Amino acid sequence: MQKIDLTCSFLDLTLNNPTVLASGILGTSATLLERTARCGAGAVTAKSCGPEPRAGHPNPVSVDWGGGVINAIGLTNPGAEEEVHLLRESKALLAPLGVPLIASIFAPTVEQFGEVARTISQAEPDLIEVNISCPNVGDEFGTPFAGLPDTAAAVTAAVKAVTDIPISVKLAPNVPSIARIAAAVVEAGADAITAVNTMPGMVIDAEAGRPVLSNKMGGISGPALKPIALRCVAEIARTVSVPIIGTGGVNTGRDAAEMILAGATAVGVGTAVWYRGPEAFQQINDELRAFMAQEGYTHLEEMRGLAIR
Template identity: 75%
Template sequence: TVSAARPDLIEVNISCPNVGDEFGTPFAGAADSAAAVTASVCGATDIPVVVKLAPNVPSIARIAAAVVEAGAAAITAVNTAPGMVIDAESGRPVLHNKVGGVSGAALKPIALRSVFEIRKAVDVPIIGTGGVSTGRDAVEMLAAGATVVGVGSAIYTRGVGALAQIGAELAEFMAAHGFESVAQLRNRSHQPVGGQNA
């Protein structure tokens, strides 16, 4: 089992957008089903459970609160959002399921809003993911309320060296703006206008 391997945490992706016609809605689309899955996994392990949420829901804050109440130790926000690619020649969808997950730069504004709303609703660590490919993107994700930042598409397109580049750009931003720690970057978008470093 996964628990027998003793990982530091277990991420439960209740929002997989690539399965079936529902685009991830069976578990991640409603607070009660999201909480039920979370409680089931948390009840089967003593390892901290991180729940990955979908952005295409009416209230991601409500779902975040439900999974935390059900035992989630942290939240990953967010998975991909629904999108479509059409072949101009044939006029037909490129993907077998017709729709698939949009990631990368197109997802960043959606991810930032999701992290922002979740941070207002719960006080657990948030792994902010979605469109982070530069140090400035990481700064924005932290300001929205992420505890740590996840990178996916940039690794696929640029290789693992993207991580070092993003880290270096983040350090440059911090030095240029007088920040001494990443903690100072967190939750800045939740502060009243006029508060803290600009």
């Protein structure tokens, strides 16, 4: 049988395999990130951090509704200053494993995005993911920065102006043209794109007569998100040439293959880890290898974007 090569070049980084721990799941401590890396993740993303510490929303903040998960954690985080320590500690644990560290940032204003990026850069993560797409943060109409090309580009430019570390801008699925937003952030300097964040939704407890989440609405992730994410990745890959971390509903190696066939370079995994723990990475990689062997692929590059040609 031919040897299957899962290594993946992403910007200047070499990943042992294309799987990436998505932000918000297990990314709250250095030891959890290390454990996830030891379980087979190709790269790991810390939970999004903002300018100030935030307690987040009261419980319940995440539930399995049958077709996936809905969450409104409320961006619980220790604030950028404290996050620098977590990232430094994580980097030291991850470096011997050859697993890159991705920091994730959010902020309520364009200027504060720049400030958080500057602070976080002190820890020298391998990549900074710029979360402009949290469904629970936005203007008075609920529009996140990722909702409009101009605001998405403004945040991208503000972050690029203060750091030399490459950035991946994380986009939202609920926009009329994600290709247009992707083009705007690449024009503003984005080195990569993460697609996608969760899809806004609501789950109601009919007997109780109220929404299940304390925040009422939240972000849908997991299986229900996969076809939406694949469509987003394909539209972005057709429009820009930066690498994409395709994220949304990846639960199996076959799902990961679909993301790469849609044009993703790396594959984010969140809800599968929420359900199954970090062991999900080994399973996904084993299944991806088996799928490639069955279909006659030896390297990820042979598959990338094949479904959109």
